[in-house]
Amino acid sequence: MTTAPTVPARRTRPRAGTGSGLPGWIFVPAVVGGVFIVLPLVAMLARVQWSSFFELIASESSIAALWLSLKTSTASTVLCVLLGTPMALVLARASFPGLRLARSLVLLPLVLPPVVGGIALIYT
Numbered sequence: 001m002t003t004a005p006t007v008p009a010r011r012t013r014p015r016a017g018t019g020s021g022l023p024g025w026i027f028v029p030a031v032v033g034g035v036f037i038v039l040p041l042v043a044m045l046a047r048v049q050w051s052s053f054f055e056l057i058a059s060e061s062s063i064a065a066l067w068l069s070l071k072t073s074t075a076s077t078v079l080c081v082l083l084g085t086p087m088a089l090v091l092a093r094a095s096f097p098g099l100r101l102a103r104s105l106v107l108l109p110l111v112l113p114p115v116v117g118g119i120a121l122i123y124t
Helices: 024-047 050-057 060-093 099-111 114-123
Strands: none
Touching: 060 099
């Protein structure tokens, strides 16, 4: 009894997306976006006067700015946990008339420019 010779399986090269299944061209705009994130950070690091860094950080205005940032971030985190989590549960699991409108209103600040959101908060 003879068997037919087996043909080795053809090996295919992975696409340019390093095995992710993404086309290679998609990495070009992704790298450009990464440059837009990294470049301002590099520019800030290059402009800092490192010899006087610690005295600048310890100045009264820097400490006041740090405390203001800590207070506002703590307040916003508490509000997000206390109000945002229940709202997210209601929007995700409940069904009521106007649900689509409510979801749209919740997502509205994400698409508005920050200046518009700031003016709305000031008026509120």
